[in-house]
Amino acid sequence: MNLTEPYQSDGARGVQPLRLVLVLGLALVALCAPLVLGTYAVHAAVIAMIFLLPAHGLNLLVGYTGMLSLAQAAFFGLGAYTSALMSIHLGTSFPVNFAGAALMAAIVAVPLGIPALRLRTTSFVMCTLGFVIIGQAISKNWISVTRGDMGLSNIDKPTFRLLGASVEVAGPVQTYYLALAIGALATGVFWLLVRSPAGRNLVAIRENETLAESLGVPTWKYRLAAFVIAAAFAGAGGSLYVHYISVASPLMFQTIYTTTMLIIVLGGGAGSITGVVFGAFLFVGLSEGLRVTPELRMIAYGLCLLLLVFKFPKGFAPLLQKLWDRAGGITRKEGSA
Amino acid sequence: MTAPLTILEVKGLTKSYGAVRAVDSVDLHIDRGEILGLIGPNGSGKSTFFDCTTGLAEPDTGKVLLEGTEITNWPLNRIAREGRMLRSFQKTVVFKQLDVEENLVIAGQMFAFPSVASTFSFGRAARDRVAGLRRHARELIELTGLGHVAHMPAGNLSGGQQKLIQFASMLMPDPRLIMLDEPMAGINPKLIERVVDTIQYANREMGVSFLVIEHNIDVVTNLCSRAIVLDQGRKLCEGTPAEVIANKDVREAYLGG
Numbered sequence: 001m002n003l004t005e006p007y008q009s010d011g012a013r014g015v016q017p018l019r020l021v022l023v024l025g026l027a028l029v030a031l032c033a034p035l036v037l038g039t040y041a042v043h044a045a046v047i048a049m050i051f052l053l054p055a056h057g058l059n060l061l062v063g064y065t066g067m068l069s070l071a072q073a074a075f076f077g078l079g080a081y082t083s084a085l086m087s088i089h090l091g092t093s094f095p096v097n098f099a100g101a102a103l104m105a106a107i108v109a110v111p112l113g114i115p116a117l118r119l120r121t122t123s124f125v126m127c128t129l130g131f132v133i134i135g136q137a138i139s140k141n142w143i144s145v146t147r148g149d150m151g152l153s154n155i156d157k158p159t160f161r162l163l164g165a166s167v168e169v170a171g172p173v174q175t176y177y178l179a180l181a182i183g184a185l186a187t188g189v190f191w192l193l194v195r196s197p198a199g200r201n202l203v204a205i206r207e208n209e210t211l212a213e214s215l216g217v218p219t220w221k222y223r224l225a226a227f228v229i230a231a232a233f234a235g236a237g238g239s240l241y242v243h244y245i246s247v248a249s250p251l252m253f254q255t256i257y258t259t260t261m262l263i264i265v266l267g268g269g270a271g272s273i274t275g276v277v278f279g280a281f282l283f284v285g286l287s288e289g290l291r292v293t294p295e296l297r298m299i300a301y302g303l304c305l306l307l308l309v310f311k312f313p314k315g316f317a318p319l320l321q322k323l324w325d326r327a328g329g330i331t332r333k334e335g336s337a
Numbered sequence: 338m339t340a341p342l343t344i345l346e347v348k349g350l351t352k353s354y355g356a357v358r359a360v361d362s363v364d365l366h367i368d369r370g371e372i373l374g375l376i377g378p379n380g381s382g383k384s385t386f387f388d389c390t391t392g393l394a395e396p397d398t399g400k401v402l403l404e405g406t407e408i409t410n411w412p413l414n415r416i417a418r419e420g421r422m423l424r425s426f427q428k429t430v431v432f433k434q435l436d437v438e439e440n441l442v443i444a445g446q447m448f449a450f451p452s453v454a455s456t457f458s459f460g461r462a463a464r465d466r467v468a469g470l471r472r473h474a475r476e477l478i479e480l481t482g483l484g485h486v487a488h489m490p491a492g493n494l495s496g497g498q499q500k501l502i503q504f505a506s507m508l509m510p511d512p513r514l515i516m517l518d519e520p521m522a523g524i525n526p527k528l529i530e531r532v533v534d535t536i537q538y539a540n541r542e543m544g545v546s547f548l549v550i551e552h553n554i555d556v557v558t559n560l561c562s563r564a565i566v567l568d569q570g571r572k573l574c575e576g577t578p579a580e581v582i583a584n585k586d587v588r589e590a591y592l593g594g
Contacts, residue, residue, distance in 0.1 A: 074554060197446050197467060198456040204443045207432040210393075214426070216418030216447035225453070 007101075018327040025275030030180060034173045040288075042172040048284035049179035051303060053237030055264040055276050056190045057230030063227045063271030064194055071112070071128035073258040074135040075105040075231040079238030082137065084152045084248040094158035098182075098239045105235025106228050113227040117220065132337075136253030151249025158243045175244050182240060186233065191273055193229070202226055260284070263323075267308055269317020274324075278316050339498075344369045344514055344546050345390070345422070350399030352389050352540055359385040361570040362399070367514065372540055372547040374561035374578065376554075382570040383550045384427060388519055391424040394409055403514070418447050423507040424516040427550075429499045433492025437483055437502055440491050441474035442467065443504035444547075470509070477505040497528035504532065508525040508539055515539070517549045521556055529553070533560060554582065566590070 034042045054072045061069045079101035086097045116127045139146045146152065158169040158178055169178045193199055205214040205219050212219050242248045260283065268279020286304055290297040312319065345367040360382040367373050377383050383548045388394035390401050392413035401409045403420045403440050423577060432440050449466045450456045456463075478487050481501045486494055491502055500520060507515050519535070521529050533556060539545045551557050557564055558578040566573040566581055568590040580588055 192459045193457070194370065196457055196459045197450060197463060198453075200439070200443055201446060201456060204432055204434065206432050207434060210413075211426070211430045212443070213413045214391075214393075214417055214424055215444045216414050216455060216510065217443075218412075218414045218418075218447075221453050225457070 014135050016328040019324070022324075022327050029180075034176045039172055042176050044178045044285055044288035045281070046172055046175050047288065048280045049176075049183040050237050050241045050244065051260060051284055052183050052277060052280040053186050053240070054234035054261050055239075055268075055280055056186055056273075057233030058261050058265045059270060059273070059276045060190070060194070060226050060230045060233070062265055062271075063276075064199065064202045064206060065223060067117075067223065067226070068125050069128040069227070069230065070125060070258050070262075071116075071131040072230065072234045072261050073253060074131040075109065075234035076238040076241070076257060076261075077132075077135050077139065077252040078108060079105045079235030080242035080248045080252055081146060081152070081238075082235065083239035084155045084242045085145070087243070088152065088155050092241075093161045093166075094156075095160065097243070098236060101239035102236040105238070106232040109228045109231035110224070113224050113231075117223050117227060117251070132210060132258060133255050136250050136319070139248075139250040139253060144249075146248075149250060151247055151251075153247045155242055155246045155248065156244065158240070158283075179240060179244075182236075185274060185290060186236070187277060194273070198222065198225070241254040260287070263305065267305070267312075267315050269315030269320070272315070272317030272320070274320050275317030278320060282316070342368050344371075345404075345511060345548070346400075346402040347386075347390055348400045348402070350386065350389055350401070352385050352394065352396050354385075358570050360389065360567075361394070363567070363570070363572050365565060365572070367546055367548055370540065370544060370546055371563065372536070372549060372561050374557040374564035375450070375548060375550045375567065376552070376557060376564055376581070377567035380569075381567040381590075383567055384518060385570075386567065387424065387550065388467050391422070391516055393424075414447075417510075421448070421510055421512045421516075422514040422516070423510070423512045425503050425507065425518050425520060427518040429496060429500050429503055430492040431499045431506075434490055436488045437491055438487050439473050439476060439495075441501050441506055441509055442470045443476060445470040445473060445487060445509035446549065449511035463540070473509065474505075476506055480538070482506045482531060495525070497524035499534075500524055500528070500532060501535070504535060508543065508545070511543070512545055514546045517547060517551075519550050519552065521551060521553050530557065536548065554578075558582075 013237025033045060037045070054076045054155040058069065058072045061067045080106040083097040086092050086100050092100070112131055119127055140148055156168070158175070160167045160169070169175055194202070201212065201217050201222050204215075204217060205222055209219050238252070260288050263290060264279040265276055267283055268277070287301055290300050293300065343366045347365045349362045349364060349577070350360055351358065363382075363386060375383055381409075385394065389396040389399075392408070392411050392415065395410055399409070400407060403416075403422055408420055409437070411420070412503065432443060435443070446456065449470055465555060475487070478484055479503065483501055483505070486498065489588050491499060494502070517536075520532055521550055524532070536547060536549075537560070538546060549557070549560065561578055563576070564578045564581045565575045566584070566587050573586055573590060574584050576584070
């Protein structure tokens with residue numbers, strides 16, 4: 001796998017004009033897309049940017065630390081319910097709910113992570129799957145709080161309050177810009193995180209945990225930290241999601257949420273930030289786009305995934321890297337990939 | 338009783354796996370600045386002894402003291418970080434997908450940052466620390482003669498070059514004591530000389546003490562001032578390499594004991 005993206009010095013100095021055009025072009029596309037796209041496509045883009053948050057968290061675990069967790073959907077749901085309940089009972093504004101959801105997910109991740117991280121490989125995966133099932137059971141059965149299968153509905157659209165004025169972000173286009181801002185911010189934070197010394201230690205754990213231990217890295221603490229941070233990302237995503245679709249229900253713990261996050265990361269390219277951003281748009285877009293044939297939708301989606309696995313076993317990250325290298329006028333002597 | 342001269346002292350270390358006593362009440366001490374050899378036939382308990390002293394395994398009984406501080410049952414990462422006592426592995430391990438320089442930077446990080454939390458920062462101070470590590474890493478890369486492959490993924494290099502990476506990694510944190518588990522196993526004879534040179538350089542110029550498990554008797558004679566022989570989990574004899582080689586019991590142990 002080409003997982004070394006964050007640490008390769010690519011040798012190019014100064015600004016490459018072609019790269020600048022590429023980056024500015026993409027930014028322009030992102031900013032102007034809602035003006036051109038239909039309502040439904042804008043909606044799909046919003047969903048993609050929401051799923052980007054738990055996907056970043058999952059990428060931290062799978063791509064950087066080398067642990068496959070299915071619990072992201074549980075923290076996504078937890079964040080959604082937290083945000084919904086805060087909004088209903090406390091009437092707090094969106095930024096407060098958003099932070100509250102991320103914080104709640106992080107806090108809950110600590111007692112869940114401590115026993116789970118004692119497990120390795122498949123046992124760990126099964127344990128994290130258990131968290132999603134427990135989440136669903138709680139949301140269905142703690143009726144006094146969650147209203148069970150009826151779910152919590154009519155949740156406020158994202159609302160910002162400033163100096164007594166209240167602004168509601170309603171409709172796909174407005175939400176698009178909110179999600180774009182949050183997605184860009186989250187991506188920036190994630191970028192800083194994986195480039196920090198701690199990010200390097202996580203990669204060391206992925207590469208060889210015993211070696212990392214022998215060089216003084218307390219690997220258990222780092223794995224717990226990664227689990228908690230990933231949960232916070234997922235909780236934040238759940239908050240934005242619930243305020244956008246305005247319903248929180250036990251359906252949020254369905255397998256499809258877990259698989260969507262997994263496909264984004266593995267298909268986009270674990271260990272690559274650009275790969276995961278690309279994956280979020282591609283796979284959510286594909287899933288939504290295939291609604292033109294409702295009967296064949298899931299079959300076609302499955303076939304597309306099969307094709308992907310055979311054509312791009314490492315996800316799209318290597319392809320994007322090659323494109324980026326070419327834009328910078330670099331021909332890399334290929335070492336690892 | 339720990340004389341200030343002693344850097345590591347192991348007392349009565351015992352470790353059993355089921356009915357097998359892999360290590361049977363072994364005493365050992367390493368003096369500051371010494372290169373001590375640990376030899377013995379396959380299955381004599383050298384590696385188990387190593388794992389129990391460095392925190393990779395827990396001994397059943399016995400004590401390990403590093404400069405007078407008891408470190409028995411400390412986990413591997415703590416012994417490395419707080420004790421600055423580093424170890425290598427018999428089967429060479431490197432961070433394969435990362436380049437040589439990154440391998441070394443990782444090796445130094447936990448010594449340059451005061452806590453786990455401080456490694457999560459990406460401010461100027463953190464960047465300066467990493468830049469310092471990178472400079473140190475380049476020096477060690479030059480020292481070990483890996484300059485021309487500094488930006489190659491470590492997994493693409495030869496076994497001998499990987500040994501050198503591992504060795505250079507252990508020098509990153511200014512170690513007090515390095516424990517080497519068969520550093521010469523399976524490497525190109527030309528590189529043996531370079532590894533020996535590097536060990537001697539680190540010993541002489543950086544004041545690092547060593548415990549070296551080694552089968553190559555020439556290397557032991559060349560490198561070590563003192564050697565200890567283990568056989569069937571017990572200490573068989575101790576002395577200068579020449580004395581040890583001449584010992585009758587040692588010959589028997591190797592030839593069929």
